[in-house]
Amino acid sequence: MSQKELSMELLTNEHWWGGRVADGRSMPFGHSLHQVDLSSSHLGNQASPLLLSSKGRFVWSESAFDFTFEDGRLTVRSHGDELMTGEGYGTLKGVFRHVSRTFFPPAPELPEPLLFTAPQYNLWIELLYEPTQEKVLQYARSVLACGMPPGVIMIDDNWHEPYGNWHFHSGRFPNPAQMVRELHEMGFQVMLWVCPFVSPDSPAFRELEPAGLLLKDSHGQTAIRKWWNGYSAVLDCTNPDTVNWFSAQLDRLQREYGIDGFKLDAGDNEFYEAGDQSYAPTTPNGQCEAWARVGLRYRLNEYRACWKLAGQPLVQRLKDKSHEWRGNGLDALIPDGLAQGLLGYAYNCPDMIGGGEYLSFTTSRLDAELYVRYAQCSALFPMMQFSAAPWRVLDQEHLGYCVEAARLHAQLGGEILELAEHAARTGEPIMRHMAYEFPEAGMEQIKDQFMLGSQWLIAPALEKGMRSREVVFPTGRWEGDDGSVVEGPTRLTIPVPLGRLPYYRKQ
DSSP: OEESEEEEEOOTTOOEEEEEGGGGGGOSBSSSOEEEETTSOOTTSEEEEEEEETTSOEEEOSSOEEEEEETTEEEEEESSSOEEEEOOOOSHHHHHHHHHHHHSOOOSOOSOTHHHHSOEEEOHHHHTTOOOHHHHHHHHHHHHHTTOOOOEEEEOTTSBSSTTOOSBOTTTOSOHHHHHHHHHHTTOEEEEEEOSEEOTTSHHHHHHTTTTOBOBOTTSSBOEEEETTEEEEEBOTTSHHHHHHHHHHHHHHHHHHOOOEEEEOOOOGGGSOTTOBOSSOOOHHHHHHHHHHHGGGOSSEEBSOEESOTTSSOOEEOOOOOSSSSSSSHHHHHHHHHHHHHTTOOSEEOOOTTOSOHHHHHHSOOOHHHHHHHHHHHHTSSOOEEOSOHHHHSOHHHHHHHHHHHHHHHHTHHHHHHHHHHHHHHOOOSEEOHHHHOTTSOOTTOOSOEEETTTEEEOOOOSTTOOEEEEEEEEEEEEETTSOEEEEEEEEEEEOOTTOOOEEEEO
């Protein structure tokens, strides 16, 4: 059934998910007023024109829509293409499988396997805007010295000349090829941060503007947009020549220096305007999608902002979280991660351990317990990512717990990779809501535990000072990390000393 507007009465005990990943803590919808316009802000993270119901119903459109849950009704209004709805798919899993194979079938390719089998190391919090060749190498050496496995290392913002001029800054990186060789010898793969912005009056700007490769505003002038690092022109990624130019810059970095992949930041729909003039007429969401498609060329990639493209081999990181327990901190990791999976973004990564929102991280007093619980919560996501150096900010006891979390991820990395391969075949999430796997158990409101695939139940401690927590066990026999065996269904209070990440395997 398709239409431009719809209004439907919610069923008894019906729960809904979808729209914006950053609304994860508000999901499931349907029990209080909630309004979202998907044509405006995505709140710095992924979004998709999809709503899913625990009763096997869905709403989908190829373009943005706004939706409201209020007084037991769902109202949806399309901003372009017609709305498509369906029902009769039984459960959350049943309806997800239907919409996945119908609207965003999975590509058979995977992102780089090392992203799943080892921790990642992003240098943002540690180096901010002052990365240097020696600091990068020292970070990598320290990873190995404290007993953590090598993985992907990401050199973040300001390794380069002005934005759009993707050449290593010669003062900070005197011999990047040698640096990359040393990192490879240590067992790391290397990613570089890039973005779709071009500094005005730079060599790249002077090349791109007369060639018509930059976005124009509603007046036909080169658009100059404010973003978190100032004012810049913007690549028009609806233009194949623009994408070819940009890809040539990245390919050169791979060819000349051995770079393995790229963190493709920004691309948020907020940086585009409805009246912009582009090579192919589109919306701000369309520009966000066009930027995301650039990364399909590179097996080692990462995005934070994305519109649609569920099912594609793109790594989707949660937006920058704060160094705090509640608000937009540790409490948001699981609900936002579950939202990623239910929107079709299977290859998901939590934010940097301890928080990637650098102002919060650098101005708050460091909470060593919070850092450890961040690491434990991240350890059995499909991916985990360190940034602030635990060997610098923690004492030996707390560092030891983080090393254990990193090693646990590597220990189960083979199984996580198998789940990623399953996602590439079926589209199913790797990280799954309890209600996805156990639809008749009344688990729709559970936001502090999750399933890794269909066999692993993960229940981290998420509150300051927590030394015990309740775990809801579905039907089955569950063997714990501590050797215990639990017969479900049951609710059980378990001990969670600071060194423990509780996880259980279904027998």
